[in-house]
């Protein structure tokens with residue numbers, strides 16, 4: 001049987017789960033880049049204090065599963081940070097959070113996007129589908145929602161074309177077809193200039209919005225290399241706020257009807273509210289936030305890399321590795337695939353699923369070969385964690401591992417590994433292991449039975465491993 005986990009009662013670490021930090025200086029380093037599942041914004045103070053205790057002299061810290069960059073940004077205020085994540089969108093955001101470009105003339109940049117021939121051409125090509133979408137929303141607001149429901153379900157340029165418009169009414173088919181053909185004449189099949197419009201227009205955003213997103217993307221391509229990550233991070237934040245889905249993620253487009261075919265309650269006002277968000281205005285606000293962001297000036301870096309490769313590349317003076325891998329079978333790449341495609345602009349093939357024996361595009365329009373993390377796969381997770389423990393111990397750093405206890409609440413998937421399993425793997429590589437539980441810990445003193453810990457706690461724990 002496993003040894004109980006020794007718990008360090010760090011009174012100072014156990015603070016309320018406050019988003020607003022205690023000092024104004026700290027506050028400058030709290031930044032919500034995206035609407036992000038599993039962001040550690042609420043635990044930053046605790047993570048910061050644990051790391052300061054492990055490395056009071058301010059050694060280099062690596063943030064290995066950096067996601068929305070909240071932890072990297074927070075830690076960068078007083079030490080060098082190397083952030084890494086397998087996804088390009090995360091690299092872009094971390095790069096902007098760690099080394100924001102302060103030289104961007106926001107108004108001029110947005111003006112250039114709005115007045116570009118590129119944007120004008122795109123708008124002209126899409127005029128039929130713009131009109132149709134506006135009409136659908138107008139009808140719905142006036143009590144006739146069925147055209148809008150059909151639009152939300154079927155108005156993907158790529159999907160409807162691949163299915164030969166079989167589920168579209170004649171008028172929707174005409175609007176989609178004519179816009180798509182004009183885009184093809186402009187050359188969208190050879191060059192990926194209309195990525196947002198082709199892949200996500202109609203489904204996740206209004207076509208008005210995707211034309212603006214494409215105009216911004218096009219202008220970013222010709223911006224100075226030193227400004228590009230900041231511009232792109234501001235665009236990703238804008239997209240994340242605008243998307244017309246439940247919960248502002250990208251795993252599922254909105255499903256407008258109930259099982260009986262009737263429109264869901266609130267669907268019309270939500271579609272109208274989200275789809276009317278002005279992308280240029282929202283981008284301007286986001287870009288200002290990035291441009292005004294303070295930077296500590298340390299030589300930080302952001303990598304797009306598998307955690308195991310990143311561990312081989314860390315500087316020799318890395319003193320702490322912070323690791324926040326996924327802990328359920330839900331792959332992050334499914335929730336954020338739109339951000340990845342927007343960043344890469346690589347015209348990916350869309351994954352297909354079988355419906356009634358026939359292959360058709362996945363409803364979420366996912367990229368083919370979306371990243372499948374070993375941390376989300378029960379049979380692969382133990383070996384992925386072993387690699388993590390072994391490589392961190394080999395570079396002589398301490399590890400702070402965020403994980404969630406094995407408590408399943410309604411609507412949640414079970415954890416891929418238990419805290420007990422993790423700590424017993426860690427013991428093969430580290431002499432000292434203890435846990436710190438932010439927030440809820442103070443109400444749940446551990447007793448000697450390790451499994452009561454699994455049952456009682458709901459929040460996240462930090463497992464600290466050192467030699």
Ligand SMILES: C[S@@+](CC[C@H](N)C(=O)[O-])C[C@H]1O[C@@H](n2cnc3c(N)ncnc32)[C@H](O)[C@@H]1O
Nearest residue numbers: 038039040065066067068085086306307324373
């Ligand atoms: C729980 S999230 C991290 C959240 C982050 N700490 C924050 O506050 O936003 C997990 C992250 O791990 C990344 N990831 C999953 N498998 C990975 C791998 N093999 N190598 C590197 N990153 C990986 C995902 O892309 C995702 O961004």
